[in-house]
Amino acid sequence: MESVEKTAAAGPAPVIVAIDGPSGTGKSSTSKAVAAQLGLSYLDTGAQYRAITWWMVAGGIDLTDPSAIAAAAGKPEIVSGTDPSAPTITVDGTDVAGPIRTPEVTSKVSAVSAVPEVRTRITELQRSIAAAAELGIVVEGRDIGTTVLPDADLKIFLTASPEARAARRSGELKGADVATTREALIKRDAADSSRKTSPLAKAADAVEVDTTELTLQQVIECVVTLVEEKRAGK
Numbered sequence: 562m563e564s565v566e567k568t569a570a571a572g573p574a575p576v577i578v579a580i581d582g583p584s585g586t587g588k589s590s591t592s593k594a595v596a597a598q599l600g601l602s603y604l605d606t607g608a609q610y611r612a613i614t615w616w617m618v619a620g621g622i623d624l625t626d627p628s629a630i631a632a633a634a635g636k637p638e639i640v641s642g643t644d645p646s647a648p649t650i651t652v653d654g655t656d657v658a659g660p661i662r663t664p665e666v667t668s669k670v671s672a673v674s675a676v677p678e679v680r681t682r683i684t685e686l687q688r689s690i691a692a693a694a695e696l697g698i699v700v701e702g703r704d705i706g707t708t709v710l711p712d713a714d715l716k717i718f719l720t721a722s723p724e725a726r727a728a729r730r731s732g733e734l735k736g737a738d739v740a741t742t743r744e745a746l747i748k749r750d751a752a753d754s755s756r757k758t759s760p761l762a763k764a765a766d767a768v769e770v771d772t773t774e775l776t777l778q779q780v781i782e783c784v785v786t787l788v789e790e791k792r793a794g795k
């Protein structure tokens with residue numbers, strides 16, 4: 562009897578959406594908009610790897626030494642706010658939303674994120690955030706569908722040509738040269754795809770969406786439709 566009442570009172574089951582892909586494919590913009598439209602939480606896992614990298618740079622950790630990175634991995638407290646209309650990220654109580662986007666952090670994050678101790682720590686954090694999201698969550702990154710949340714209800718893998726991705730990124734970093742941006746993102750994707758521990762990869766059961774010729778609005782509509790179809794049990 563009790564279990565029947567509980568079932569009747571419960572809302573829809575939380576929906577977990579994993580969105581992975583290389584840099585500049587539209588993961589953050591798509592994930593935020595989809596989460597906002599569907600009333601779900603949102604987690605930018607790249608921001609967490611950037612935050613731990615920022616903390617290590619600020620603390621003078623030798624980032625050419627994986628054992629130094631591993632030894633420091635458990636020290637900073639990283640907190641992510643999951644409201645898609647105002648996501649936040651703090652390290653030991655300091656708001657680092659701005660400083661984690663500098664070219665210095667961007668160029669160093671792949672070395673830090675390749676260290677297994679860093680990944681174990683951040684993966685645990687990501688799983689606990691996802692488990693606490695009452696209505697569900699859109700989680701974006703590189704290894705969400707393969708490693709962090711392999712049982713996600715829906716997995717999306719976004720792609721786009723290097724040219725399109727570089728043009729989008731240099732549009733954001735006002736005045737940045739497209740060719741230089743292209744080289745930097747190709748280098749980062751190669752490092753992220755070739756590392757041993759949970760590399761950037763498409764899960765076997767992920768839906769691949771090539772966004773090269775799509776507007777952001779079209780990508781958002783495509784993902785919202787896929788989530789709604791999943792919820793309807795199609």
Ligand SMILES: Nc1ncnc2c1ncn2[C@@H]1O[C@H](COP(=O)(O)OP(=O)(O)O)[C@@H](O)[C@H]1O
Nearest residue numbers: 584585586587588589590729733772775776777
């Ligand atoms: N389909 C698209 N067409 C054009 N611009 C896009 C598209 N998707 C995203 N953008 C823009 O490209 C830039 C990078 O997108 P972002 O969501 O940060 O990518 P990622 O999180 O995959 O690195 C942003 O300025 C965003 O507005």
Ligand SMILES: Nc1ccn([C@@H]2O[C@H](COP(=O)(O)OP(=O)(O)O)[C@@H](O)[C@H]2O)c(=O)n1
Nearest residue numbers: 584585606607608610670671674702703704
């Ligand atoms: N799930 C994730 C997310 C990001 N990362 C790392 O964090 C970096 C920054 O991720 P990001 O999503 O902020 O990168 P952008 O594509 O937005 O520039 C990546 O280049 C990876 O090295 C990761 O290893 N695993």
